[in-house]
Amino acid sequence: MRLMFLAPLLLPLPAAAFTAQNGMTAVQTGPSEITVLHEIRRGDTDYWCAAGDFVQRAMGAPGNTRLWRASPKPRRAGDGIVFTLDEARAAPGAGLSQFGSGPRDGSIPVSMAVGSFCRVIVPYSD
Template structure:
């Protein structure tokens, strides 16, 4: 029994899920990739919030860290969005155009994603 427990500790663990402040779930799916899991009734900006919150709180990156959308537009029904910290992996034409973001490459700083797009969502009950 003890040997089985120790063997279980050696198995690779799945990526740790992170709950962003808007209630969405994000996970790190690669060295520079953040996947935000699909959630019904959410706008694309809610996904940016979750990615920025993950970058800052889960990865400990500074607020000035830039985030790009890696998933091409449009997002299919039932699909989440993948974001990247690597500009070479950015999907062409899938970023945000923001005044004051400092760059026109579709990226925004993590702090701007959190400060501009994070809002508390009240659960919808049928």
């Protein structure tokens, strides 16, 4: 009976799992695709942070590398979000709006994803 509760803990994470600085898990799922796994109580910007952090630290890409959302909106409950470095794979209307200079194609530089959206999540304790 106890083993039934332990079974989910025994399932391995994908080999290339990466823990972003905000604690979320990102995985490279294609040559230019990054999937950020679902977590409850996380906003869209948390997913952008994890994807940007993965691109910068795990892939070693420069901060000016553009990042698009490949998963269409709306996201179904329990689904993660797929991001891409390939503009051709971007989901129409699923990106972020950005003010100032730069392309208005829904993409943001990974340095902006990390610098603007990454925040350390401190666990709540009594």
